[in-house]
Amino acid sequence: MKEFIENAKKHFENIIIEQLARIEQLNSQKDWMDFSTISPIVIGIVGGDGIGPEISKHAKSVLEFLLKEQIKNNKVQFKTIEGLTIENRARVLKAIPDDVLEELKDCHVILKGPTTTPRKGDKWPNIESANVSMRRELDLFANVRPVKVPELDIDWMFFRENTEGAYVLGSKGINVTDDLAVDFKVITTQGSERIIRLAFEYAKNNNINKLTVVTKANVVKTTDGKFLSIAERVAKDYPEVEWDDWYIDIMTAKLIDPARRSQFKVLVAPNLYGDIITDEAAQIQGGVGTAGSANIGKRYAMFEAIHGSAPRMVEEGRIQFADPSSMIKAASLLLNHIGYVNLSRKLDMALDICVVYEKDFKMTGRSNGATGEQFTQYLLETLHDDNLEKKWSTFQAQTKK
Ligand code: IPM
Ligand code: MG
Numbered sequence: 001m002k003e004f005i006e007n008a009k010k011h012f013e014n015i016i017i018e019q020l021a022r023i024e025q026l027n028s029q030k031d032w033m034d035f036s037t038i039s040p041i042v043i044g045i046v047g048g049d050g051i052g053p054e055i056s057k058h059a060k061s062v063l064e065f066l067l068k069e070q071i072k073n074n075k076v077q078f079k080t081i082e083g084l085t086i087e088n089r090a091r092v093l094k095a096i097p098d099d100v101l102e103e104l105k106d107c108h109v110i111l112k113g114p115t116t117t118p119r120k121g122d123k124w125p126n127i128e129s130a131n132v133s134m135r136r137e138l139d140l141f142a143n144v145r146p147v148k149v150p151e152l153d154i155d156w157m158f159f160r161e162n163t164e165g166a167y168v169l170g171s172k173g174i175n176v177t178d179d180l181a182v183d184f185k186v187i188t189t190q191g192s193e194r195i196i197r198l199a200f201e202y203a204k205n206n207n208i209n210k211l212t213v214v215t216k217a218n219v220v221k222t223t224d225g226k227f228l229s230i231a232e233r234v235a236k237d238y239p240e241v242e243w244d245d246w247y248i249d250i251m252t253a254k255l256i257d258p259a260r261r262s263q264f265k266v267l268v269a270p271n272l273y274g275d276i277i278t279d280e281a282a283q284i285q286g287g288v289g290t291a292g293s294a295n296i297g298k299r300y301a302m303f304e305a306i307h308g309s310a311p312r313m314v315e316e317g318r319i320q321f322a323d324p325s326s327m328i329k330a331a332s333l334l335l336n337h338i339g340y341v342n343l344s345r346k347l348d349m350a351l352d353i354c355v356v357y358e359k360d361f362k363m364t365g366r367s368n369g370a371t372g373e374q375f376t377q378y379l380l381e382t383l384h385d386d387n388l389e390k391k392w393s394t395f396q397a398q399t400k401k
Contacts, residue, residue: 008176012184015172019186026190032298033108035338040077043334044107048130049086050309051322052113058376059111059327065380066335066343076338079107086116090124095133104138109334110302113327114309128171131304135162140295140302141191142198143274144333147281147291150356150399153262156281157208159199160274162295164191165223167271187223187270192230199268200238211235213245214269214277227270248273255280282306289322289365290355292329294337301337303330313365323363324372325355328379349392350382357395 035041045060047053060078070076083100096104104110115131118124134140143160166185173183196213203211213231215224228245235243246254248269254260255277269277282291288307295302305326313322329351336344354361354375361378363369370378382388 004177008174008182011174015169015184019188023188023190026188026194029298033300035108038108040074041109041338042077042079042107043338044079044081044104044110044112046081046084046104046110046112048084048113048115048309050114050116050311050314051319052115052309054319055305055322055324055327055372056111056113058324058372059331061376062328062347062379062383063111063331063335065383066347067340070340079103081107081110084112084115084130086118086124089115089127089130090118093125093127095128095130096137101137104134105300107300109300109338111327111331111334112302112304114305114307116309116311132167132170134302135295136168138297138300138302139163140297140300142195142294142296143278144294144296145274145278145281145291145306146329146333147278147285148352148356149285150352150396152258152284154284155262156264157202157266158274158278158281159195159202159266159268160278161191161195161227161268161270162274163271164188165271165273167275185220185223187226189226189230192227192270193234196227196231196234196268197237199266200234200241200243203241203266204238208265209240209242210263210265211238211241211243212251212264212267213243214248214251214267214273215245216248216273217245218247224270231268248276251277252280255284278306286355287323288326289363290325290329292326292331292333294330294333296337301334303334303337305330318366320371320373321363321365321367321369322372323365324376325351325363328376346383346388349388350379353382353388353392353395354379357399 045056047056067076081100081103083097088097089095117129118126120126141163143162145158147156148154164186168186169184173181175181199211213228215228217224217228279288282288285291291306293304293306307326310322313319332344332347361370363375
């Protein structure tokens with residue numbers, strides 16, 4: 001018994017040492033990267049696993065189309081990064097192989113296809129998720145996930161903390177004995193403050209007078225309690241933004257309450273709660289296949305779909321029917337992040353037309369729907385259309401009626 005306790009104490013000690021060192025790093029963080037001064041901006045393209053390479057290919061072709069001029073003038077460069085596949089990761093027993101991590105760090109921003117996350121009992125070794133590892137290694141602390149359903153008057157912007165909470169030590173739990181398993185959840189002042197502040201800044205800069213903090217601070221008193229009390233403090237700096245707080249359970253209910261849900265605008269949550277509510281929100285929008293996500297840090301940023309690699313689609317030979325709109329949405333978030341705000345807006349309008357408004361064109365994930373290739377062609381044609389903006393406004397006006 002004594003030995004078990006000593007082991008657990010040592011394990012805990014190491015975790016505390018690591019986390020205190022991380023806080024030191026957070027305290028000495030540099031400023032945000034200024035993309036207006038960088039040329040060329042290097043965009044890494046990572047295919048990933050399963051349907052990843054297929055939908056990433058389509059998203060890349062949309063970026064190539066929109067950035068034609070910038071590519072020609074060498075203001076933007078693409079860098080294809082192979083090797084972030086489950087086969088390769090399993091071979092070297094690493095969430096991200098060292099050489100791949102180095103290549104990622106040579107880019108400014110990354111467009112990443114979904115990667116397989118192993119779990120106990122799989123055919124793969126139970127290594128850490130590549131996503132979780134990349135978010136931590138590149139310090140991508142803000143997971144920003146927009147969800148919009150114009151006909152339901154829903155326009156949500158989620159800010160999910162991305163480097164702490166139940167996730168960051170998700171592979172560092174300990175089986176103290178055969179019967180006792182303990183996981184660790186970590187929340188820091190610095191980590192909470194930077195995501196909460198980013199959410200408030202977003203609300204303020206976009207004239208949105210409503211921000212909602214989501215925790216379970218009534219039960220998870222120490223860590224969630226800290227997150228909430230930091231929100232209270234940060235909120236004082238933004239008197240123009242009204243804010244409230246909800247617990248994660250009732251929040252999941254309210255997101256499907258037609259009487260309440262359109263009142264929510266900007267939402268900020270610790271990691272796991274953010275993971276859960278953004279899948280729910282994406283489902284309301286039309287499925288996780290329609291939602292893109294920005295993982296943003298001060299130095300690097302990575303853009304991806306919010307869903308996984310869809311192994312079932314691969315097994316059933318349906319890769320070509322995978323919906324690339326999540327990755328294309330991610331590409332739009334990327335354009336916005338590196339300063340091509342108008343191109344991003346144009347792409348959003350085209351996506352709205354092709355995904356939300358154009359009811360005749362359907363992706364079903366199966367042979368009774370369109371292929372990703374057909375969808376991308378249709379999207380490119382929509383982007384070519386000189387009347388894009390007018391078409392979009394007409395659709396919007398009709399929907400609002
Ligand atoms: C997401 C995904 C990931 C997460 C998985 C693949 C590790 O669900 O991006 O939301 O849980 O963060
Ligand atoms: Mg998720």
